[in-house]
Amino acid sequence: MKLDHSKSNQVGAEAEKVIVGGVNSPSRSYKAVGGGYPVTMEYGDGAYLYDVDGNRYIDYLAAYGPIITGFNHPHVVKAVKSAAETGVLFGTPTKHEVKFAKMLTDAIPSMDKVRFTNSGTEAVMTTVRVARAYTNRELIVKFSGQYHGHFDLVLVEAGSGPSTLGTNSSGGVTVGTAREVITVPYNDVESYRAVMEKWGDQVAAVLVEPIVGNFGMVAPKPGFLEAVNEITHQHGALVIYDEVITNFRFHYGAAQDLLGVIPDLTAFGKSIGGGLPIGAYGGPVEIMDTVAPLGPAYQAGTMAGNPLSMQAGIACLEVLQEPGIYERMADFAEQLRDALEAAGKKYSIPTVVNQIGGSLQVYFTDHEVKDYNDAVDTDAERYGKFFKAMLDEGINLAPSKYEAMYITIMHTQEDIDETKKAIDTAFSKL
């Protein structure tokens, strides 16, 4: 069925005149999926989004991850309302920050102390600064195609939006900054070992998405993360996990506990905020006490730890403690994985699905996807057609093959069944 997007297109045309590219984050553009104005959404309810033309979509974008409890979970809404009524910003400590920090340190064994920020970018950026201050070294190693936000240092061979738009590095990043970063392929221990043998004594930290969510969904090969930890520590450097996507995504905790590999510092964001702007970073006392006012690594924020985000985050984590919800999200994702694979076979379309817990991504290819090059070498044009065909069926996905689909706790079996039908229809048009 073809949906009417006339009002949406009108807003898109107006947006383009006053907002760069009509979007406030490049990932939202439809450039990578054949163009056109992005659908303008009016409101969200549970697992559904409604656009300005009145069309309803079952949503699997989840705002690129944060909406794990759905768009308007009553417990989160109540917390946000209460926070709005009692003051959204004081510029002083509040008891909410302490409660939320305790919830995080209780759930994540590698974190003795945390600091809140306003975004994942800020959180990752600060872990790098802290690692540099702690080790007195400058170089950073990262894995190609992993995305760590939009600060200069990490916009070198970055995945997600930069890959989607074909700009693997960003304009405006100085050659000097790019020289401070060494990039190696994910899941490739020998390349990492070789880099550390050459540069290890100058490396402050290695930055890792332990499970990748920025060139689809890609799990670490057995032993990869363990080897990264061992090699890094042999050279006196720190391991930083960027868990901005993976925090509280697969279980009540971080990917590190699930995988049994412990980093020195961790950055959080997205799901911990119940949909409000947030970031956090943390680690052991000895490293975290490098941060001002106790130590020399400066990090600050007028809005950091604001009562609105804190209370939304607390409410979100309370909801995520409900027994059985992660199993249910994983079951739904498995059903969608099976439906995508079955449709690929039925219509003879080479299809690979990577699924981890309640997250998945479909790649149009005949080879497995275990690193960034594998993800690049998949059919972007077909993904674009699939995205548009699913939109026509009332299913909202990410407009890029480098992102992922997320199940939320609000999806129902009926939603999954409707999505399976949509998948079959979409594949019949590819």
Ligand SMILES: Cc1ncc(COP(=O)(O)O)c(C=O)c1O
């Ligand atoms: C793994 C990862 N790190 C960092 C970021 C940056 O977070 P934010 O967009 O909140 O700045 C993102 C997503 O945007 C991400 O996926």
Ligand SMILES: N[C@H](C=O)CCC(=O)O
């Ligand atoms: N893949 C990015 C984060 O995970 C997408 C979010 C954005 O930059 O808009």
